[in-house]
Amino acid sequence: MSTGTWIALVDDDLSVRRALPRLLKSGGYETRTFASAQELLESGLAGSASCFLLDIHLERASGFDLLERLRTSGATAPVIFITAFDDDASRDRARALGAFAFLRKPFDGGSLLDVVAGALRGDPHDTERHL
Amino acid sequence: MYAPYGQASEGYVSNPSRRPTLLTAVIAVVIAWSSISASAGPAHLVVILTSDPHSSPGNEIFEKAVRASVAKTAVKDVEYEVEHLDLVYTDSPSIRENFKAMFLAKYKDREPDVVITVGATVLKFALQERAIFGNAAIVFCHVQQSDVAGLDSQKGVAGFVSPWFWPEQLDEALRLLPTTRRAVVILGNGPFERAYEPQLRAELARFAKKLDIEWWVGVPMHNLEDRISNLPPHTVALYIGIYRDSEGETFMPTLALASLARRANVPIFGSLNHWVGEGVIGDGRSSSEEIGDEVGTAVARIFTGARPESLGIVKARGVAPTFDARQLAHFNIPRNRLPADAVVLFEEPGLWDTHRGTVIAGLTIMLLQALLIAAFLQQRLARRRAESSERDSLSLYSFVADSIIERLATLAPDGTIISVNRAWSEFAKTHERYLEPGENYVQIVKAAIERGQRDAARTLEAVEAVLSGRDNSRRLEYFSPGDGDRWRYEMHIVSLQKPDGGAVITVQDITDRWRSEERVRVAIESIPFATLLLDVAGRIELANAEVQRLFGYRQEELLGHSLTHIIPTFSSEAHPAPEMNIDLITGGHVKEDVKGVRRDGSEIQLQVNLRTISLTARTIVLVSVLDVSERRRLDAEVQRLREETAHFGRVATAGEMSAAIAHELNQPLTGIMMNCQAAQRLLERGAFSTEDIVEMFSDIVADTRRAGEVIQRLRLMLRKQPAEIRALDLNDSVKQVVRLVHHDLAIKGAALDLELSEDLPPVTGDRVHLQQVIVNLVLNAADAMIGVPAEQRRMVLRTGPGFNRTVELEVRDAGPGISPEAMRHIFEPFFTTKPNGMGMGLSIVRSIVESHSGRITCANAASGGAVFRVTLPAAERMVAA
Numbered sequence A: 001m002s003t004g005t006w007i008a009l010v011d012d013d014l015s016v017r018r019a020l021p022r023l024l025k026s027g028g029y030e031t032r033t034f035a036s037a038q039e040l041l042e043s044g045l046a047g048s049a050s051c052f053l054l055d056i057h058l059e060r061a062s063g064f065d066l067l068e069r070l071r072t073s074g075a076t077a078p079v080i081f082i083t084a085f086d087d088d089a090s091r092d093r094a095r096a097l098g099a100f101a102f103l104r105k106p107f108d109g110g111s112l113l114d115v116v117a118g119a120l121r122g123d124p125h126d127t128e129r130h131l
Numbered sequence B: 001m002y003a004p005y006g007q008a009s010e011g012y013v014s015n016p017s018r019r020p021t022l023l024t025a026v027i028a029v030v031i032a033w034s035s036i037s038a039s040a041g042p043a044h045l046v047v048i049l050t051s052d053p054h055s056s057p058g059n060e061i062f063e064k065a066v067r068a069s070v071a072k073t074a075v076k077d078v079e080y081e082v083e084h085l086d087l088v089y090t091d092s093p094s095i096r097e098n099f100k101a102m103f104l105a106k107y108k109d110r111e112p113d114v115v116i117t118v119g120a121t122v123l124k125f126a127l128q129e130r131a132i133f134g135n136a137a138i139v140f141c142h143v144q145q146s147d148v149a150g151l152d153s154q155k156g157v158a159g160f161v162s163p164w165f166w167p168e169q170l171d172e173a174l175r176l177l178p179t180t181r182r183a184v185v186i187l188g189n190g191p192f193e194r195a196y197e198p199q200l201r202a203e204l205a206r207f208a209k210k211l212d213i214e215w216w217v218g219v220p221m222h223n224l225e226d227r228i229s230n231l232p233p234h235t236v237a238l239y240i241g242i243y244r245d246s247e248g249e250t251f252m253p254t255l256a257l258a259s260l261a262r263r264a265n266v267p268i269f270g271s272l273n274h275w276v277g278e279g280v281i282g283d284g285r286s287s288s289e290e291i292g293d294e295v296g297t298a299v300a301r302i303f304t305g306a307r308p309e310s311l312g313i314v315k316a317r318g319v320a321p322t323f324d325a326r327q328l329a330h331f332n333i334p335r336n337r338l339p340a341d342a343v344v345l346f347e348e349p350g351l352w353d354t355h356r357g358t359v360i361a362g363l364t365i366m367l368l369q370a371l372l373i374a375a376f377l378q379q380r381l382a383r384r385r386a387e388s389s390e391r392d393s394l395s396l397y398s399f400v401a402d403s404i405i406e407r408l409a410t411l412a413p414d415g416t417i418i419s420v421n422r423a424w425s426e427f428a429k430t431h432e433r434y435l436e437p438g439e440n441y442v443q444i445v446k447a448a449i450e451r452g453q454r455d456a457a458r459t460l461e462a463v464e465a466v467l468s469g470r471d472n473s474r475r476l477e478y479f480s481p482g483d484g485d486r487w488r489y490e491m492h493i494v495s496l497q498k499p500d501g502g503a504v505i506t507v508q509d510i511t512d513r514w515r516s517e518e519r520v521r522v523a524i525e526s527i528p529f530a531t532l533l534l535d536v537a538g539r540i541e542l543a544n545a546e547v548q549r550l551f552g553y554r555q556e557e558l559l560g561h562s563l564t565h566i567i568p569t570f571s572s573e574a575h576p577a578p579e580m581n582i583d584l585i586t587g588g589h590v591k592e593d594v595k596g597v598r599r600d601g602s603e604i605q606l607q608v609n610l611r612t613i614s615l616t617a618r619t620i621v622l623v624s625v626l627d628v629s630e631r632r633r634l635d636a637e638v639q640r641l642r643e644e645t646a647h648f649g650r651v652a653t654a655g656e657m658s659a660a661i662a663h664e665l666n667q668p669l670t671g672i673m674m675n676c677q678a679a680q681r682l683l684e685r686g687a688f689s690t691e692d693i694v695e696m697f698s699d700i701v702a703d704t705r706r707a708g709e710v711i712q713r714l715r716l717m718l719r720k721q722p723a724e725i726r727a728l729d730l731n732d733s734v735k736q737v738v739r740l741v742h743h744d745l746a747i748k749g750a751a752l753d754l755e756l757s758e759d760l761p762p763v764t765g766d767r768v769h770l771q772q773v774i775v776n777l778v779l780n781a782a783d784a785m786i787g788v789p790a791e792q793r794r795m796v797l798r799t800g801p802g803f804n805r806t807v808e809l810e811v812r813d814a815g816p817g818i819s820p821e822a823m824r825h826i827f828e829p830f831f832t833t834k835p836n837g838m839g840m841g842l843s844i845v846r847s848i849v850e851s852h853s854g855r856i857t858c859a860n861a862a863s864g865g866a867v868f869r870v871t872l873p874a875a876e877r878m879v880a881a
Helices: A014-026 A037-043 A063-072 A088-096 A109-121 B004-008 B022-038 B057-071 B093-106 B120-128 B166-176 B191-207 B221-228 B253-263 B288-303 B325-330 B351-384 B396-402 B422-431 B441-450 B456-467 B511-526 B545-551 B569-574 B577-586 B629-656 B658-685 B690-718 B730-748 B767-784 B820-825 B841-851
Strands: A006-010 A030-034 A051-055 A079-083 A101-104 B044-050 B078-084 B114-118 B137-143 B157-161 B182-187 B212-217 B235-241 B268-272 B282-286 B313-315 B322-324 B343-345 B407-411 B417-420 B473-479 B488-495 B503-509 B530-534 B540-543 B588-597 B603-614 B619-627 B725-728 B751-755 B763-766 B794-801 B806-812 B855-860 B866-873
Touching: A006 A014, A006 A037, A014 A030, A014 A109, A014 B658, A014 B690, A030 A037, A037 A063, A051 A063, A051 A109, A063 A079, A079 A088, A079 A109, A088 A101, A101 A109, A109 B658, B044 B057, B044 B120, B057 B078, B057 B114, B057 B253, B057 B288, B078 B093, B093 B841, B114 B120, B114 B288, B120 B137, B120 B191, B137 B288, B157 B288, B166 B191, B166 B235, B166 B268, B166 B282, B182 B191, B182 B221, B191 B212, B191 B235, B221 B253, B235 B253, B253 B268, B322 B325, B325 B343, B396 B422, B407 B422, B417 B422, B441 B456, B456 B473, B456 B488, B456 B503, B488 B511, B511 B530, B511 B540, B511 B619, B530 B545, B540 B545, B545 B588, B545 B619, B603 B629, B658 B690, B658 B730, B725 B730, B725 B767, B730 B751, B730 B767, B730 B794, B730 B806, B763 B767, B763 B866, B767 B794, B767 B806, B767 B841, B767 B866, B841 B855
Parallel strands: A006 A030, A006 A051, A051 A079, A079 A101, B044 B078, B044 B114, B114 B137, B137 B157, B157 B313, B182 B212, B182 B235, B235 B268, B268 B282, B322 B343, B751 B794
Antiparallel strands: B282 B322, B407 B417, B407 B503, B473 B488, B488 B503, B530 B540, B530 B619, B588 B603, B603 B619, B725 B763, B794 B806, B806 B866, B855 B866
């Protein structure tokens, strides 16, 4: 792993914010967690993240809104959506916004690590499998 | 002649001073029934729909007046069906649906010509379900102007608006009692009373400067009785009516009034005319009879070709203020304060009416004195017989004894007839009976027993009881020997109270009185409901065929027994004997859920209606008994259906919330999955710290527990269980609901602000059901705001103490509000404005709220958006001030 690679996780659920970084750490990734879109944007770190793991249903602003804000602020790292809701409209929207992948909770830890690895490698959008 | 026959031959002469009693009413009803059952293909069918229960006095008056009014006209062959919807006690969509189904079946092939509706709720019902009654004209009455807005030009509809004259009652009270400083307004909290309460408050508002007005709304009857007997001076009561109190007990307003009036220490004013005599002092301007008469006239005009809408909506007139003379006297109100057109009823009766007992006693003493003199003269007569002239028989004895109508004879201790009066000997001659002096009366009666003469054995027993000194006096009634049942006599045998014994017998013809009672008996026998007659001591005098069928006894097994024989709790709990006698003077009772015992020991649930009737000679008690076992079973069935509906509603809600539920479950599942897989990977590699692993496992445990709680909440909500009624803090319910709907609101992007009152009395109800109400209202509010910009999607959930010991819960959204069209149907089943809605939510919500004795209203807020308000009675025993 190259130094400086880190993953930004935005999820309003505490147990997800506790558990997910452990799995990512077992795959060798460093994770920073944020409880809301605002927290990430105000941290000033968004620009340096290597990959975003965003929950869609956040309080106030949704994960989609957050993605648009990140892009306007110049953050270009790939975005993986994770959500407890699974509906076609959300998938379409994620695809349209150019997300790298769309994972439905609860997902398999191995799959997540694969998707993250693909995103960091700069693979083409993993649409076949996850979008 | 003065012999009994003179009277008896005019056996049906009635006492003109007698007030109309139940006798006439019963006969009228019997005649009405027979006319219904005997009819073959009548020309006209009139259906009277009333919200009152069967046997409500006002209804009876109204129905009779309608029939009488139609009968006066040339319209013939009118058949009436009276449908009691009982909506004054409970009103809900499911009840209405049941009535609708019943009427559809009943009137499918017999389309009515006219439907008369009594009261606003049934008018609304009839208009909504007009198709049931085909092309029938609707004639309504007993409604307020506000109930019939927009109806004046509707085809096939005519009717009468009758004001309640409530403010007029207080005006009258102030005129009669100018020092009045306070008024208590008494009403129940059934659907009927609640519907009129706002109007009543508005109409009485103008008295606020002059009077302290206390509102006693839905106060339980036992509290009312207490409080109305302890009111301070310069107070009057205004009685609006009680169908139901806050403890859910139901009443007939007239009977509730009677029981309040008995205890009241202040005058009670009331506007219904037939309440005068039941306990109000006045002024009874609203007359069911007069309205019935007007309605009948309108019905007749429709039958003779008038178009209903051409009759229009007419304001019913009301009658002259009417007062109870006894109440006026009791509260020292001078007659000159009464309005010029006042009618005063129940004037003090004459000497004979009031002091009948005293007069009879006086006459008896005179008679006994005469008898003593007679006995003395008799002895002297015996001594001087030989030398006496015929003039000796013109004694005082003869004069007195011969001038009375009753047959009279004196007997020696051995039963020998010593003397008889003229009436006696006339009777003996006419009937060729050997009852002359010198004969032995006891032997004569014994011979009659030998011949098998009816009632002779009872006569002998009574005569011997007095002659032997065992009893001082005896009384018995019997039929005339040999004449069949045509004449009825009453015999008194009184001991002469002399050392050497003897007795005097008087026999009175009571055929007239007996026949009038007999007519009551015949009428009662033919009533198709279980009905009994009791004497004032509660002994059964008559039990009709229905009673015999219901309880399994034969008539003779019941006669002479106390009513407790078949209704064990009745006298011991509800009417201890002495109190029962007091109640007899003033009116009636309805007692719900009384246990009856059949001959075979099985029990039945009864509604018992007790009513006293003053006949010419005495007071009797009419008891009608209704087997409500079936009704109770239906009540239970309705309750079960209601619970199923509620359950269905929860399932539907759960369906709508499934996305939120999935979210709530998926979060902890994600945590569990991530922790497990991370631990697995670390353990496989052998590169881990124990603390890390311990932390992961404790997080797994916490997430598992959390998932379990979600499922538990879901189960609680979906569980099908009977309502569990207890006192609850509505704020707690709100907070639990907020947890439940939190994610659903997040998905819909709606924010929820809570304004919970710190000072909230508890309510009584079922936790799950009330939560369901709140969930529905909150989710509806969120749905209503889908179309407004995200930042404006805010709803406010407010709780607070309401008016008059109630608790309010209000949900206000920022949506577009409710259209007037939707407002009308919003609580109806299957009404929805949502593309995917089933339209069950709000109808179930209303059904739940109403089953908690509450009400739900909706309105549009001035600031835009809809406001739903649920009002529930506070849990504490309410004693409003």
